Amino acid sequence: MTADVKNEPTRRDFLYIATGAVGVVGVGSAAWPLVDQMNPSAAVQALATVEFDLSTVEQGALVLIKWNGLPIFVRHRTPDAIAEAQGTALADLKDPAPDSARVKLGQEQWLIMIANCTHLGCVPEFDTGVFRGGWDCKCHGSQYDSAGRVRSGPAPKNLVLPPYEFLSDTLVKIG
């Protein structure tokens, strides 16, 4: 074989690369099910919605319910707490969001949030921290206000809102 022939891509080179490519795709597609089986199973996903009767929660109260294994805060806010949350300047917030983005229009008294701190997932304590009607995460000291917005500490984001809708004024469907 002379030098210039060597530099030309040959049929053999093509077959070689094509075989390699098929091999990579084959190994990849054989490996994927082994990884993907770890993702939430159909059974776990089937639990995806719960309905909750709000009439049991008095004004000023907080209850903890379960959705998809996650703890959910259902908080019935007082008019004071609502006014305070609405009055907060966006500039004071770490993850700026107006109160209106935290609740559903016309249902401002209901604050429904996933009860895991956005830092590393602990369940924050209600009303023991810096913000009245807010939350205090004992794990690493994050503070949330009365709209569940992070105000200080290592948590990067506000408490997460689960997908939910009001089926009536007293019935909410989460998920």
Add this chain to the structure above:
Amino acid sequence: MSGPSTYTPKNGFTKWMDSRLPILRLVNDSFVDYPTPRNLNYWWTFGAILSFMLVVQIVTGVVLAMNYVPTAAMAFDSVEFIRRDVNWGRIIQSAHAVGASMFFAAVYIHIFRGIYYGSYKAPREILWILGVVIFLLMMATGFLGYVLPWGQMSFWAATVITSFFSAIPLVGDGLVQLIRGGLSIDNATLTRFYSLHYLLPFMIVGVVGLHIWALHVPGNGNPAGVEVKDKKDVLPFHPYYTMKDLFALVVFLLPFAWFMFFAPDALGHPDNYIVADSQVTPLHIVPEWYFMPFYAILRAITFNIGIPFTDIVLINSKLGGVIAMFGAIIVLFFLPWLDSSKVRSGSFRPVFKGFYLLLVISFIGLGWLGSKPADGIYVILAQGFTAYYFGYFLIILPILGKIETTRPLPNSISESVLGPSATREPAAATMQGAE
């Protein structure tokens, strides 16, 4: 392994075997006639202690697995069943739980031995790196095992630690779901953690094999840090070091036995005797003591890192904490190339000794702070110690080796043991065994 084999099969069977599977030759050359520096001190016995502990964990683990039930509904009760009703279960369970602590105590001593005596330096870089890999696998195994009893600490440790991955931009949340098998820690998480907790110790066995292989190519280092020059410097592994290791092991077993028999829960946390509850976080969650230093580093990063004088945040405090925590281990991989000193042993580096002592103090200090609440002075101290920890590896070691005046090294290992005059014929009798 190092040097030509000295094994001579003596009878018909061993000769027959040697020409088919020379495993007796391997054992002889690795653990019997293996030439070992004559000056090893007790800090060199922890490798043997660690090998023993690995076997203890596997043996007790395999028998625990005969009664343990890895489901969210049954796990907690099955551990209590083991402790109360299974014959000897009380001892076997505490051997495994206390054993994990003793295993980590030994590995920390082993690592800090290496850092002091420069064990990571050429030609032992691979040996060192394999050690760091073992350490990572041990941490993963310990964490996965801690989740299995399915108490409150198990559950919340699993929540917090899997949440580390949510700090990764873009893919983080999906990754956390993949690891948990759901939105939260639940049955799916427990069963996969059990599977992996069973698997990883055997992977550790594999890496330990490589670790010892990589040890036996250049041979052991030693406290003087000079290499073996001739036969006067070495002793046969058996009986000299088999006996020394065995003696150290017996001493090590004293605290192990004390905890195991008299205080099986002293090293654990009482909250783990409350069954897992996804709705309530214990007021004070702390990891096992052996993770404390790294936990303190995680929590020390309370600030965002951004472009100065702007509001642009490049790394928020959550991601920063996770990076620092993993970085504290990753930096060990680079240690062989970060230390610029030609002198291996810390004994001959007067200035290094001071910095080393500060490193030990920082690390223990971080361990203590990991158990304290994350506020006020504790955070500031943790930040100071974290800064020193990284400074030691990334600033002090690279510079110190270039400017430090070291003490003169002994000409040989035998000289370091017997003094400069005694290089003549150190105990010819002992050397016969090494032939």
